[in-house]
Structure formats: C-alpha cells, structure tokens
Amino acid sequence: MQHIGVGYFGYYRATAYAMKHSLMPEIAKLRMKALNFWDKHGIRAAADALDVSTRTLYWWRRLLRTGGPEALIPRSKAPLVRRSRHWHPDVLKEIRRLRTELPNLGKEQIFVRLKPWCEARHFTCPSTSTIGRIIAGAHDKMRMIPVRLSARGKARLIKKRSVKPRRPKQYRPVKTGELIGMDAIELRMGDLRRYIITMIDEHSDYALALAVPSLNSDITSHFFSKATKLFPVAIRQVVTDNGKEFLGNFDKTLQEASIKHIWTYPYTPKMNATCERFNRTLREQFIEFNELLLFEDLNLFNQRMAEYLVLYNSKRPHKSLELMTPVDYILRESKNCNMWWTHTSPVNAKQKCHHRCETEMSCFGSENAFDRLAIYFRAFSFPNRNHENDNFLVYNLVYKAIA
Structure with missing residues (x-):
C-alpha cells in the first residue's frame, strides 16, 4: 500500500514546510509567549514569571527579529568537531x-x-x-x-565507471530549445539494415529526422552539428539513451558546443518519452507507407520524409500544443524581428539582415536563408550522393513550412 503523497511532485517538501511552521515545538511556543508577555507587562515581570534572565529574553528577541518565529526553535547542540578514531x-x-x-x-x-x-x-x-x-x-x-587477463595474457586494467548526468525526476522543459530528445530507429529487411536518426524539442515538438545507411557516433555527430542550423533557437541540453551512436564523437561535439548531455537509465525509454512517441508517430504516419522505398532509394526516401516533416511542423495540429503546430507555437511563444527565418519568404530571402534580434531566435545573419540551408543539406551528403534535388528538398522543408 503506497503513501498518499506518492506521485505528487513536491508533496513531502510542502508537508515538511507546513509542519515546521504550524506545529512548532512547545519550547518555541513558550519563548514566543514569553516575548508577548514582555511586551504587555515588562521585562522584569516576564523574567520572574518564566524564571529566566533578562539576558536570555534579549537573546530570544534578537533571534525573532533576525530569523522569524522558526528561529526560536532550538538548534542541535551536537559538537562541530567530534572524536575521531586513533588506532595504533x-x-x-x-x-x-x-x-x-x-x-x-x-x-x-x-x-x-x-x-x-x-x-x-x-x-x-x-x-x-x-x-x-x-x-x-x-x-x-x-x-x-583479482587481476583479469586479456586474450593475449596481459593484465587488463579495470576502469572505474564514470558517473553520467541523469535526467532529474519530474523534469519538464519550459522553453524551446531547453531540452532536445534524440533517438535512432533500426529497420530490417532480410540482411539489409537502415537507420533513422530522430530529434525533437520536448517543449514545442519541433522535430527533424534523417535516414542513414549505417549508424555510429560520427554519423550522429555529423547529423546533429548540421541539424542545429535548422533549429530556430540555441540548444541547451540533449537527452539520449546509452547507445554507442551517442558516445565518442557525438558526446565530444556536445562538449565543444557547451551543450549538456543527459543520459537515460539503462532499459528506461520512458525517460526520453517525447522522442519515443515521435518515433511511433513517424512509423505509423510515414515509415510504414514508404518502408520499401527506404531500402531501394535512400535519397528519395529522405526527400519524401522532408515533405512529411513540413506537414508535421507546420500543418499538423498537436494536442499537446493546444491544437497548434510547432511553428505557430514557437512564433506565439517568443517575440522576434521580421527578418527571422519563419517570417522570410522566398522573394525577400535574398535580402540581408543585419538587425540584431533581442531574443534567442536570431536571424541567419549576412547570408540569405536559402543559400545557407542549401549548404546545410549538401553537408549532409554521403559519398556518391546526387545533389540534383537539394534545392527542392530545402524548399520543401523550409519555405512550405512558412507559407
């Protein structure tokens, strides 16, 4: 049988605070009563009635003025320096x-x-x-x-496991970009394997994804460093599982960018529930209808997935956002200048913005949005990739989103 406070965030802390102020110890009540008696009948009468010295009454009044009623509660009298063991x-x-x-x-x-x-x-x-x-x-x-030997007969050093920063319990981000969830989906067909790297902002549900032929920390790091340019705000924290694709170079990339890397506990996907739910939505609404294309033409699959992400980010209502789209939610949440990328159409995208935005959602700077995002998708390319559809892909992902 569970206690009544289980599942309510801050219940026990609030209870302890209330108990501390409403159920004060009897000695604290006695001291408060003595000070009130002093105000009515004088210090001599209060000292005689409670059998304490006037010096003690002055001390209690000073505690009350500096720390409030809770300062009248006697503190622990345990010695600060205690005995330590001294054996031969x-x-x-x-x-x-x-x-x-x-x-x-x-x-x-x-x-x-x-x-x-x-x-x-x-x-x-x-x-x-x-x-x-x-x-x-x-x-x-x-x-x-005991000394453990390797396969070659050499002593193998046992490395102490480093403590990974974990996600605090009941933590919820309150700003766009405060926490980004990342994960990878593995799909198989016979002996072939394909992977889809996903990332989503837990506050605004703004999401991106990319299908890749293989998965390691280099590819994940490459994806993240380029995908950050498509996020409208600076990323502060990233939460991932303990997969090998989120170690090595990926973790190093986050450290160089001063982004905090938070890890989930092993076999605890609920700590990254927002990204896991996005993976399910991506499967049910897109992957299951284009799974064959994923193994036949990876570039065409990414192109169609970009079109779906445009609908997901700019057209599809989200229940968690009060039936708003992620782009609309971000625009309503923060103020930004008219030259911000979601306010820029293909016609005036060639204009250069030298205005410094007052919020985190800054402009693209001296480059126009189209050229910058075209460079971004070319940087995504793998060996022997065809760049014919780059401009079309950028148009679908960005300018349809702001239409």
Whole structure:
C-alpha cells in the first residue's frame, strides 16, 4: 500500500514546510509567549514569571527579529568537531594483512585472529563492529581485486565507471530549445539494415529526422552539428539513451558546443518519452507507407520524409500544443524581428539582415536563408550522393513550412 503523497511532485517538501511552521515545538511556543508577555507587562515581570534572565529574553528577541518565529526553535547542540578514531598503525596494518592473506575476510573472522595478536603485543583489540568501520573507512575498503587477463595474457586494467548526468525526476522543459530528445530507429529487411536518426524539442515538438545507411557516433555527430542550423533557437541540453551512436564523437561535439548531455537509465525509454512517441508517430504516419522505398532509394526516401516533416511542423495540429503546430507555437511563444527565418519568404530571402534580434531566435545573419540551408543539406551528403534535388528538398522543408 503506497503513501498518499506518492506521485505528487513536491508533496513531502510542502508537508515538511507546513509542519515546521504550524506545529512548532512547545519550547518555541513558550519563548514566543514569553516575548508577548514582555511586551504587555515588562521585562522584569516576564523574567520572574518564566524564571529566566533578562539576558536570555534579549537573546530570544534578537533571534525573532533576525530569523522569524522558526528561529526560536532550538538548534542541535551536537559538537562541530567530534572524536575521531586513533588506532595504533600496527593494528591497522595487521587488519590489512589478514584481508590480503585471506582475500576479503569478514570482520568476525578477523576479530578471532586479531585478538590473540593484540594481546601478545599489549595492544587494545578493536571490537567486531569497530573492525567493520575501520575497513569501511579505508580509501580502498581493504578489498583485494583479482587481476583479469586479456586474450593475449596481459593484465587488463579495470576502469572505474564514470558517473553520467541523469535526467532529474519530474523534469519538464519550459522553453524551446531547453531540452532536445534524440533517438535512432533500426529497420530490417532480410540482411539489409537502415537507420533513422530522430530529434525533437520536448517543449514545442519541433522535430527533424534523417535516414542513414549505417549508424555510429560520427554519423550522429555529423547529423546533429548540421541539424542545429535548422533549429530556430540555441540548444541547451540533449537527452539520449546509452547507445554507442551517442558516445565518442557525438558526446565530444556536445562538449565543444557547451551543450549538456543527459543520459537515460539503462532499459528506461520512458525517460526520453517525447522522442519515443515521435518515433511511433513517424512509423505509423510515414515509415510504414514508404518502408520499401527506404531500402531501394535512400535519397528519395529522405526527400519524401522532408515533405512529411513540413506537414508535421507546420500543418499538423498537436494536442499537446493546444491544437497548434510547432511553428505557430514557437512564433506565439517568443517575440522576434521580421527578418527571422519563419517570417522570410522566398522573394525577400535574398535580402540581408543585419538587425540584431533581442531574443534567442536570431536571424541567419549576412547570408540569405536559402543559400545557407542549401549548404546545410549538401553537408549532409554521403559519398556518391546526387545533389540534383537539394534545392527542392530545402524548399520543401523550409519555405512550405512558412507559407
């Protein structure tokens, strides 16, 4: 049976805060009562009634003025500097020797062998519990780790696992670009494999995707570094799973761009639920109808997927956005200048904007939007790619979105 507060974010913190102020200890209430009595009848009468000195009453009043009623609650009187263990170095060496002679020997067995050794040398023998605390307080826990050999017979070093930053519980982004979810979809047909890299902004649902013939950290890094140019705002954080495609060069690219990389726990896709849900939508509305094309003509598949992404980002209503499109939601959310890319049509796209936007959604700068995005899609290309449809692809992805 679960407690009533399970599932409610901040329930226990709010409860503790209310308990702290509404159910003050009796001694704090007594001090508050003494100060009120002082205001009515004078300090001498209050000191005689409560059998305390006037000096103590002045101290309570100072606490009340500086810290409020909760400052009258007595603090812990435990000493700041406490006693530490001081055992003879030979005793500590003997405990370590016993743990080495019989690897990882328990504290009870060590006590049986250590007691006669200490009596023979007139040392005080630590108790069983103290031996356990001595072992736990050692920097290496006095633990012996066997040497593991590689296939070539050489000693293999055991690397300490680094702690990855995880997504905080109940965390929800409140701005566009604050958190981007990324994932990869694997599709098979016989012995052939194709992969689709997806990324979506968890606040505005603005999404991009690209089909690739293989998947590794180099390709994922290449995709991300170019896809950021199609995002209307700067990206601050990226959440991914622990797949190999999000390690290595991809993680290095995020570090160089000062973007925080957040990892999900293993086998916990719900920590990246927005991107997982976008993967399902992409499967049901597009991939299942063009799966054969994915294995026959990858470039044509990407071209049609770009047309679908235009509909997804600019025409398709989203329930999570109050039946608005991601582009409309971003435009309503933030103010920007008239030369921003969603306000620029193919006619005036050749004009150069030197205006500095007041928000994060800045203009494309000195280059016109069409040329810049054409360069972006050419940078996506793999060896032997045909660039004939680049301009058509850019037109579908950008200018149909702002029509």
